[in-house]
Amino acid sequence: MNFTLHIWRQSSADSEGHFETYEARNIPGEASFLEMLDILNDSLVTDGKEPVAFDHDCREGICGSCGMMINGRAHGPGRKQATCDARMRMFEDGQSITVEPWRAKPFPVIKDLMVDRxxxxxxxxxxxxxxxxxxxxxxxxxxxxxxxxxxxxxxxxxxxxxxxxxxxxxxxxxxxxxxxxxxxxxxxxxxxxxxxxxxxxxxxxxxxxxxxxxxxxxxxxxxxxxxxxxxxxxxxxxxxxxxxxxxx
Amino acid sequence: MNSIVEYYLSSIGKKIVMSLTGLFLIIFLVEHLIGNMLLFANDGGAKYEAYSAFLVGNLVIRFIEIFLFAFICFHAILGVWLWFVNRYKRDTGYKKYRLRDNVPLASRTWTIITTGSFIALFLLIHLRSFFWPVRIEGGHMSEYDLVCRAFSDPLYGGFYLAAFILLGMHLKHGFQSAFQTLGLRNRKFTPIIDAAAFIVWFFIPLGYASIPVYFFYYSQIGGR
Amino acid sequence: MVLDSKIPEGPIEKKWTNHRFSMKLVNPSNRRKYSIIVVGTGLAGASAAASLADLGYKVLSFSYHESPRRAHSIAAQGGINAPKNYANDGDSIYRLFYDTLKGGDYRAREANVYRLAEVSGSIIDQCVAQGVPFARDYAGYLDTRSFGGAQVSRTFYARGQTGQQLLLGAYSALSRQIGAGQVIFYDRREMLDLVVVDEQARGIICRNLKNGAIESYAADAIVLATGGYGNTFFLSTMAKASNATAIWRAYKKGAAFANPCYTQIHPTCIPVGGEYQSKLTLMSESLRNDGRIWVPKKAGDLRRPNEVPEEERDYYLERMYPSFGNLVPRDVASRRAKEMCDNGFGVGPTKTAVYLDFSDAINRNGKKWIEEKYGNLFDMYHEITAENPYKTPMRIFPAMHYTMGGLWVDYNLMSTIPGLFVIGEANFSDHGANRLGASALMQGLADGYFVLPYTLPNYLASHSFKKIFAEQPEFKEIFSAVNAGTKKLLSIRGKTTVTDIHRELGKVMWEDAGMGRNAKGLKHALKRIPEIREKFWNDANVIGESGSVNLELEKAGRVADFLELSELLAADALHREESCGGHFREEHQTPAGEAKRNDKKFAYVAAWEYTGAGRKPVLHKEPLKFEYVKPSERSYK
The missing domain is CATH 1.10.1060.10 (Alpha-helical ferredoxin)
Structure with a gap:
């Protein structure tokens, strides 16, 4: 599957952020949303670019580390799941996906999609x-x-x-x-x-x-x-x- | 700090004020609707005028009226204030934000503030049309005559109908919300509250809407 | 290096009581003068930090997470053991002790295991008092269930989220102390080195993951509760950031590393789907209570599971182990599954899975009953595989899950460096060569709530401490070394991503040092690991800079340590010419294919001492004496 990603990039808490567009290619439908970002990050690193920072750890929906606004929905379009539980098969091939950090005054952005909770x-x-x-x-x-x-x-x-x-x-x-x-x-x-x-x-x-x-x-x-x-x-x-x- | 003041200043305290004033206003809506049903008595407004005179003459009612005005103001000002404050709890807004996937139209923040504002505007016009001429100016026209005259104008009646639809939406969110804030929504009560909510948000505005429709119809067939 | 296990004298059921009495105490008014660093906030770390703060010590708590609540203890699903005997089925402290020792294939210290069994009842009391919502029966009393490796029902649980609930209990206790100012919590700090001053562990060097600053912290004692090293295998059920850096750097500073080859494979995980996969997801072992494991009798059977008639199914665990059936210990269940797949009986698209079937339980007790017990696990499986386990059997396969090995500690949980205590999965623990289900939570909390708060003060009371500053030379020296290490990583600027190198290491480890090991494979691993390590240091692509959030740099530091630790793991596995528990050497098995121990030669703890970069570590042996339980062949038939 292929996706066009619009991801919020912000290098530190005090700097200005902006959206950047990336193409994610050949993503298996079984991959989780975070694994899709892993694949993107690997390609960014290979190209000498800075990977997208996001919080994650257990990747089985229990530690609560991950969390991002995906196409305007917290943790993505699925119900009852954390971002790490969301699978790419729930998106359409070729879909464009906007990824933003949690937004709230008490949750300042640390970097890219990482926020301080x-x-x-x-x-x-x-x-x-x-x-x-x-x-x-x-x-x-x-x-x-x-x-x-x-x-x-x-x-x-x-x-x-x-x-x-x-x-x-x-x-x-x-x-x-x-x-x-x-x-x-x-x-x-x-x-x-x-x-x-x-x-x-x-x-x-x-x-x-x-x-x-x-x-x-x-x-x-x-x-x-x-x-x-x-x-x-x-x-x-x-x-x-x-x-x-x-x-x- | 005094516990009561502290309570009011807390986020939950403000919500309780919203819910209690809201519930009081719903009680008023019910009372006002029942009274207004006398307009349908088909006696040239005799029963209705008697009822109006009773309201004006009764000291207890006059006393409650003060609270009514105070509560309306309180509910409106606090509502706008909360809306305003909440907007600033998010520095940077989302580029994409699909609240509509999760929240029915009536419960979206934007709906509540818009319907609320429109109702406030409606109230001003309504008071100018029916309260001001009789109670402040002390004019010679009876309430019943005012009603007949006002609703013969389709624009005026149409404005009322729009206001009642928005009132229905406001109530749809507000009624259940009041019980939630008071902590009464739980597995046992929620079904009862939801059933009552339907009566409140559907039938109260429907009842009110019947008045302009009735009088416009009457004026068209040239009854009065 | 001398390994003195400091096991107290006396009969086994009196050892801990006597020891508690003989240990020195710190006067309550003096306690605030001592500071203790606790690294890690999982079950062990959070419970230890909270309990020590409760006693009145000044505690500095560190985590690489933003919050103590995110540690990977949270992912434990099944439950926690305690011999409360609420089920009235003949449980006792002695039986739990016996089961744990036997489950560990007689490679653990009797005294430690007994103490673990002894205090485990108090853990349940403690957790209930904290508000952990354990499952209850209709009378309002605690419910229990049975678990692998035991014939009694002694496992307490909170749905499929026991680890989460216990961790949140410990987290709430810790939060209370943080709120009271008794604990200072340092978020997003990764420990990168240990500072030893006058042969006492006195401080740590951390990297602040938010701004990249290297920071020094000093204290009177250091507690490591940083978990296991399962991520050496790349694909495991561990959290992505779980790492061995803290214990590995401590090892390099002189703490002995014990039994690194004792690693555990969990039998019920969701099978690997493809190269993209970043981790494996575990399904609680409790599923084996009601699920039946089978493969088709015919090798290479391509039919869908529901099309295979009953008589053509091989319920191999029930066939081979009539008394324990599907509830055999983890290592046995895992090995049998791998064997089935190796022999061509595997199912699913990759042929590396066996079925775990609930249809009997659903027919017997109804779907609702299953839903109540395992609902969240079924949902999780459904989400990941897009298959509905209520209708078709689950496909499961073993995965790397837990490491019994770790830093060597004595009975007081102190490592070979005075003042460095190691608790939870990070130490070489009480599990021997294999850990029974629902025992990890038990050990982590036992160490943190009921052992360390007694033994650490004993250390403080019996030693004198010089005033210490984070600016003194010992700190400065290591501080610069850590800085240099970070710079070195960033200077490689190669082409291969760190993840790729880690994946490569993981493959070697899984193939050669995973479930079944043999001399040839291990030697191959020992040849490959240095090659991969060299590739790492020459060609790793570590991007970014040190002065800000840099997840690639964090990853690289961790992988650098896995690349060293894996070599010790393989060397230890090669040296241990026997099979025991999770360590299965194919050369050493009974005719029936069971692990064959060699008690004469290998009834010891293998503790490895670091002797410098590029030099072979030195093996020290702590003999294991069994006075109460006579080692026998571990049979679950």
Missing amino acids: RAFDRIIQAGGFISARTNAIPEANAIPVSKPAADEAMDAAACIGCGACVAACPNSSAMLFVAAKVSHLALLPQGQIERGDRVQRMVAQMDKEGFGNCSNNYACEAECPKEISVTHIARMNREFLRAKIYER
Whole structure:
């Protein structure tokens, strides 16, 4: 398969970026989107040109490193997949593909398609945990968790922190990411003690990082590679309201 | 900082204000529609005038009216403000951005702000036509007469119909959105909310739209 | 070099308890005076950094990722073992100890393995307390499943994403400490060398991957948790950037490298599709619980799987191993699959795959049941191959997956360099010659949560430390050496891409030092590796500059190290004239084709000492004594 690629090139955080056009030739349909970029990069290197920089690591859709806007869609046109899961056979032969980095103020570009998503880490650091000290813990089965609650917590905990929700949101809102963690921990009995404090601190940090407001259009859910549901955002809203009313 | 102020200043707090004011306005829409149905009583406006007089004379209603105006302003100003702020959360826009693949027309940011603005414009014209002459100028024409006169003009009626279609779109997003923000959307409630939403966004505008259509039709057959 | 394993005296079930009591402690108010560098933020690194910070030490944590949450521990699917005996099927610490030792083909230290089994129960407790959403039964208690190499149900799991959930648990603990200022996290830093001052590991030199700056960091102890070296084989289930640079540079600074030839092949991966392929995708071994592995009885059968009638299918694992069936250990399952394909029974377009069939399980328990258990794995398979595994059997083939070998450590997890601790997959570990499924997560977290936080303070308390600065000569010297190394890579300016050279190395390694090894192949590898290395240093095309993000330079540095490590791996494999676990020498097999150990000659840990560039490494032997479990032929019949 052949493709015409329009890829965002930006040599560093402070420099101006621009689109550059490349031809990708003889790409097997089974190749993943990243493997297609590998092939392109190999040919660029052979020609003595600088390869396109992008974040990636596990290449099986779980580490959350990769992520790019492909033809206006976060992680490409497929549902339920990270960029590394997208296969070239889902594109048409000869198609032209625009590749852009995640765009959001809190995600500054580092180089080309690489962005800095540490804002997510700072939100977790603000309270996205249960303060269980090592070894200061009860026997595992001393804390029963109902199966539905455990299952729903697992649904939320499946978040890979890739940032597609922010990238896809017209407001660059991080609500789905934050809600996934709030919801995961609020659903479990272990998370009850810090429940109110956690949601308040995480939301405060989220706002501080400069993410936008949620306008409930659910673009995030549609693009989430792990299909995290927006009902978790509803739960976070509820948790937040509850905490503001009852706590402190 | 005071917890309530802090709450309001947070991103979620602002959304709650949007949702609560929005829901209040929906309640008003329902009440206003029921009242307006009296226009169809076919009694030359007698019941309708009585109802208008009751509203004007009742102190409680007058008191709520203040809130109504305040909420409309709040909802509109905050909505525009949020839209404006959110636009700047993305420095460089995408060259290609296919929000439409993921989000239905009514829920796209652009739709909400456009429908909202149009509704605001509509409100100004509506108030100028029906509120101003009676309540501020204290003119001699009755509300019922104003209605008959206004909707005999097809342009004016057409403007109303357009506004109601946009209102429907605004409600289509707004109603479910309000419940989402209040944290009430979950596996159990979402189907109920979605069913109620259909009634709200489809039947309320439909009900309102029937008024200009009815009076235009009436004026054409020369009834009054 | 003296290898003192420092195994405590006493009966095996008392060793760790006694040792904990005899170790020295650091007064709580003195702890903040010590700083510890932890390189790597996978399960081992994150849990260690969080636990040490919990104790009050100042921790500096490093990762080549932007975030600690992206380490490759996240990709583990199946589960984590613990002898909780919740299934009431006769499990015990001793049984887990026994299974692990036997699974490792009696090439691990008894004392270490016992300790691993002993603390593994606490890991589950710890993870549950952190909010890891393990699978539950309807009463709300923890659910378990069985896994390869065990006849009890002791594997705890969180859907097919156990590694992710455990890592996010450790990440949340680490994040809490970062938020509290107790841990300083350095993102996108790659460790390029170790600094040893007065025979103590005292610092590291890193490259800041964002701006290319070379940076020095000093501390009182260094912990390496940088994972395995499976990417030596180019195609593996490892993450693309997983590398051996940190442990390899430590090896060159004097840390012994143990058992490099113990590598593990995972039996259930999606087969290679073509040259473009950048990595292999693993499908959790747990699939073997409900899937049945088969090939057509007739060699070269071209029919589609559903057209092959039941009586013409060879369920070879069930036939050869009636009691373990499809649940034989990984090495056995892998070897049998390769053998089937080598003999012409392979299926699929490339003839290098066997079927993993779920139709029986689907007929028995329904599609929904399978979906609940393995839904995400089935989706993943569907996505990659465009085949629907609910309808046609999956095609699987073994792939490079885990490395049991690593830096040599004593019972305290300290390498031969004082003050350099190595945990998780990076050390030569508790797995012997083969690791059982669901044991990697267990070992990583055991080291990080429950072993290192005791043994590292013991080291701090029993040594004195000079004040140290990153500006002093020892640092400066290595700093310049690292700088020179980077310049050298950029000065090659050849024609072959680094990826091509890596791929070439990988092919040699897979053919000659992969699943089945023999003297001829290994000698061939030992001849080819230096040639490829020379090609690299003469003709590699390393583009760009050092002063900014340069992914090619990062890749080149890693491949340069793989090109050296692979030689040690092959040499170790050649020297070990026996078959054990993942190390299968074709010359040494039973008539039935099973691994044949030579306990008389090879019941030792092979620890290699670096003696300088171009010189042969020196072999040191740590004899393995078995007081509790008598080595027997590992039979799963």
